[in-house]
Amino acid sequence: MTISTRGAAQAPAVLVLEDGRSFRGRAYGAVGETFGEAVFSTGMTGYQETLTDPSYHRQVVVMTAPHVGNTGVNDEDPESGRIWVSGYVVRDPARTPSNWRSRRSLDEELASQGVVGISGIDTRALTRHLRERGAMRVGIFSGNAVEDEGVLLAKVRQAPEMKGADLAAEVATKEAYVVPAVGTRKFTVAAIDLGIKGMTPHRMAERGIEVHVLPATATLDEVYAVRPDGVFFSNGPGDPATADHPVSLMRGVLERKTPLFGICFGNQILGRSLGFGTYKLKYGHRGINQPVQDRTTGKVEVTAHNHGFAVDAPLDKVSDTDFGRAEVSHVCLNDQVVEGLQLLDQPAFSVQYHPEAAAGPHDAAYLFDRFVSLMEGQRA
Numbered sequence: 001m002t003i004s005t006r007g008a009a010q011a012p013a014v015l016v017l018e019d020g021r022s023f024r025g026r027a028y029g030a031v032g033e034t035f036g037e038a039v040f041s042t043g044m045t046g047y048q049e050t051l052t053d054p055s056y057h058r059q060v061v062v063m064t065a066p067h068v069g070n071t072g073v074n075d076e077d078p079e080s081g082r083i084w085v086s087g088y089v090v091r092d093p094a095r096t097p098s099n100w101r102s103r104r105s106l107d108e109e110l111a112s113q114g115v116v117g118i119s120g121i122d123t124r125a126l127t128r129h130l131r132e133r134g135a136m137r138v139g140i141f142s143g144n145a146v147e148d149e150g151v152l153l154a155k156v157r158q159a160p161e162m163k164g165a166d167l168a169a170e171v172a173t174k175e176a177y178v179v180p181a182v183g184t185r186k187f188t189v190a191a192i193d194l195g196i197k198g199m200t201p202h203r204m205a206e207r208g209i210e211v212h213v214l215p216a217t218a219t220l221d222e223v224y225a226v227r228p229d230g231v232f233f234s235n236g237p238g239d240p241a242t243a244d245h246p247v248s249l250m251r252g253v254l255e256r257k258t259p260l261f262g263i264c265f266g267n268q269i270l271g272r273s274l275g276f277g278t279y280k281l282k283y284g285h286r287g288i289n290q291p292v293q294d295r296t297t298g299k300v301e302v303t304a305h306n307h308g309f310a311v312d313a314p315l316d317k318v319s320d321t322d323f324g325r326a327e328v329s330h331v332c333l334n335d336q337v338v339e340g341l342q343l344l345d346q347p348a349f350s351v352q353y354h355p356e357a358a359a360g361p362h363d364a365a366y367l368f369d370r371f372v373s374l375m376e377g378q379r380a
């Protein structure tokens with residue numbers, strides 16, 4: 001059990017949004033300055049998984065849950081080797097973490113990884129502002145970085161925007177690696193790492209899949225060199241409109257009719273590969289209780305989301321694409337955003353959300369089984 005760093009907690013801090021609104025609070029984690037896109041997550045649990053999800057690269061995450069850090073930081077829950085959020089905003093951090101797995105406090109972890117945060121601000125007001133005005137650039141400044149707000153605002157307005165950002169190669173593995181199947185190997189999958197979370201290959205491995213995780217820059221030859229039964233495209237940060245290499249790679253896979261499954265960024269890449277556009281949502285979906293309907297079965301599932309962009313595909317008709325007929329298989333019941341796509345003439349599908357459920361409910365685990373069935377179907 002560790003007590004949070006009181007010195008850092010007392011330093012003044014200010015959060016400045018690009019439209020000029022600001023919030024004053026106290027430093028949390030590292031003291032200094034940071035920039036990113038301000039987004040909010042409604043997850044009440046799973047903060048370690050959120051912080052270490054590479055899809056959050058260059059985003060400043062505002063937690064709508066008021067009290068964060070209660071269970072400290074353990075060595076088992078990270079979804080990658082580091083924290084990726086560029087900043088962290090919490091109303092009321094836990095002063096004393098308590099959990100049998102906890103190794104250190106959350107503010108110590110943020111500080112040791114150099115992640116600048118802010119606490120003690122009205123996160124409800126900030127969230128409502130982002131809902132009304134949309135996700136936007138933000139800066140957090142603490143300690144000596146706090147100065148005249150006009151100067152800080154100018155810095156925020158110079159920071160890069162999320163629209164047009166090409167970030168997958170910045171977070172993906174540089175070297176290929178293998179996650180072995182648990183038990184007998186039944187299938188081999190090439191997984192294109194655009195910012196993959198650790199739980200994703202694990203969910204495949206526990207279904208007898210040997211997963212070859214390949215860098216975002218992998219070529220079609222490198223994909224087929226592993227003799228895959230299926231190809232997987234992961235989640236990842238940035239604007240899907242920039243993902244030209246993954247789109248051409250996926251089109252190569254679709255031409256060969258290899259079973260294909262995509263998650264989140266992977267869904268947007270399937271959308272683009274089929275000729276649909278993508279667009280930026282006003283404030284995105286981030287949290288672990290988003291209702292989605294699987295239109296192929298009619299079932300509603302409660303799901304984990306983290307996306308700021310979406311696919312622009314017709315909800316009410318089957319579309320003719322370069323790879324045959326395609327339809328929207330899943331839809332978000334809050335706002336009718338496209339949450340999944342499937343091809344009707346060949347084995348390929350994707351979802352915009354996170355069936356690996358780290359963190360989140362396990363309602364969507366069946367999608368990994370669906371991928372296995374597609375690979376089984378191809379062998380039969």
Ligand SMILES: NC(=O)CC[C@H](N)C(=O)O
Nearest residue numbers: 055235236264265308309
């Ligand atoms: N988790 C993801 O893969 C996110 C995809 C994309 N970067 C978005 O924000 O929509």
